[in-house]
Amino acid sequence: MTTGPAVEDVAPTEAQPQELGEVLPESFxxxxxxxxxxxxxxxxxxxxTVRAYLGDVAGLLEHAHRLGATHPDDLDLRALRSWLAKQHSMGLTRTTLARRATAARVFTAWLxxxxxxxxxxxxxxxxxxxPQTLPAVLGADExxxxxxxxxxxxxxxxxxxxRDVAMLELLYATGIRVGELTGLDVDDLDDGRRVVRVLGxxxxERTVPYGAPAARALDxxxxxxxxxxxxxxSGPALFLGARGGRIDQRAVRTLVHRRIAEVPGAPDIGPHGxxxxxxxxxxxxxxxxxSVQELLGHASLATTQRYTHVTTDRLRRAYRQAHPRA
Structure with a gap:
């Protein structure tokens, strides 16, 4: 067992609890x-994210109640471990268990x-x-x-x-999240300095630079x-849908998957890819x-460090392919 992983780029596991509080004592x-x-x-x-955290915590409280707990002060380490052990017996993945453990720690710290x-x-x-899974990424040529x-x-x-070209250029140039992209307003762009103000x-708030190709596409x-x-x-939204409203995240994801499918040999990735x-x-x-941490808006450097696994893995593959004594 170890401390929980950084979860900045992945939402907590979303649960579908019963109506919150329905089977809980009044104090819970x-x-x-x-x-x-x-x-x-x-x-x-x-x-x-709120629904996801509440789903996890509701599940924890329901489990603790079945163990006899009726008040938050009855929560103890035994109850928390028992809750995770039960989910492990149900076949949940380590990643899901780690996220739920993080949700429990955040909740008890707040208590x-x-x-x-x-x-x-x-x-x-x-x-x-x-498990340390390497995210799929495009090659520079792709x-x-x-x-x-x-x-x-x-x-x-x-x-x-x-619009589609401008969105693809900006996503790749800045590495911003899809929710950050769809939340941009026209005034968030500073075309003179080639930076965009992002609400993460x-x-x-952070300021992220972009290059000349993205600037041309945006112009x-x-x-x-x-x-x-x-x-x-339409308001001040930077990117609009076909009907003139602010474009939504689902439309951007559909666009990215569709365009990447047209690149021979490219992995099937979305905006997060x-x-x-x-x-x-x-x-x-x-x-x-x-610098990459600041650009991506990561609160923890550990979250950014996982990308070094990708580059090291690529270097290792290149070495095996190219060196005569690899």
Missing amino acids: AGVLGSYERHLVAERDLTPH ARTGQVTTDPGAALGSPKA AEQLIRAAADLADDGSPVGL KGRK HWLDRGRRQLAREG LRHTAATHLLEGGADLR
Whole structure:
């Protein structure tokens, strides 16, 4: 057992609990409601993430109640370990168990910090070590083919084509998350300095640079494409859908998968795969970890360090293929 993994880029496991509080004693139901308000108002998490955390915590409290607990102070390390052990017996993966252990630790730390329990049982809770899986990424030539193919299709000047090229260029140039991309407004771009203001997780703001190809694609979209899709009520959204509203994340994911499918031999990745690709290419090009951490908006350097596994693995494969005595 070891401490939990960094989970900044992966949402907690989403559960589908019964109506929250339905099978819980009043004290547990009340604390669950307070925790929900904390996640929404103080941590400013997305609705999806709030649902995921509440699902995990509701499952923990239901399990503790079956063991005889009726008050938050009845939660102890035995109950937490028993909850994880039961899920392990159900065949859940190590990654899922590690995320749920993290959700439990965050919850019990909040209980202790707010004085609802005398000690924090989650402080001693370990997590199964999640397997180190290397994220699929595009090669530099594949990334170039991806954007070149999209640009060829946009040669007719269609607003959707110009938009798609601009989104692909910006995703690859900056490594921003798909939710950050769809949340951008026109005023978030500083074309003079070639930087974009991004509102990341926890509403933390950061400034990310982009290069000349992305700048050209954005100029074409803003000058010729966006005005054709804009409607009354479009607001300041940088990227618009076909009906003039702010484009949603699902449409961006569909676009990325469709365009990458057109690149021979490329792995099937979505917008998050382009984020992995951007980080990997930055490190392979000589960028230092701290700079990549800032660009990606990672709170922990450990999250950024996983990309070094990708570059090391590629180096090892190249060595085996090229060196006569490998």
